[in-house]
Amino acid sequence: MVAIAAEEGNRGGLDSNGSDDSESGALSTEAVFETLSSQRRRYTLHYLKQRGEPVTVRDLSEQVAAWENGIDRESVTPKLRKRVYTALYQTHLPKMSQLEVIEYDSDRGVVGMTPHVSQLDIYLDIVPTDDLPWSQFYLGLGAVFTALVTVAALGVRPFDLVPGFGYALCIALAVSGTAAYHTVRDRRTRLGGDDQPAEEIVPPLESHETFDSVAADD
16 A cells, blocks of 8 residues: 555644645545445534535534434434444544545544545445446447347348448447436435435445455444
């Protein structure tokens, strides 16, 4: 893993965006997946991005407990909140601060984002349980269109009855419609979106080995 700078900025001030004036650098791949491999860390980032400002650990713990148990915040008991609070306070928040994903002031009990959070979006392919990753969907869509055009070009009936312009128009409409739906869905399900955080995150195929090797215990 790329060496991480010592945790010196945790007690500095947090601005409205949860960042300080320190120079921003790129996160290592290991740091990204060590963060995203934990459900509680994903929930933490989701809530911080929703709020767009620093929050207290108590506030964060209550919301994470609600998401974990599938209940409203008003239904979170002190016991449920304390369990999450302890895990965040002792393990997850210090680790995320060390990885420079968040700014964590343990003395004040305040958590905020760093500019590095925006780098996490490119690593995410958020897929609901039993759903198909978008990369595989587009691969399948391309294979179907390639097969249709090929059999039409070979003169196989009835596919050769459709003119080339017709196939081009159908492909353009299908790709445009799918891409539009994909864009709208991503905005709703990505970290910090309006919906509840996704339960499952599938990393890019070439990163599965890295993801598995740094998977953290929730």
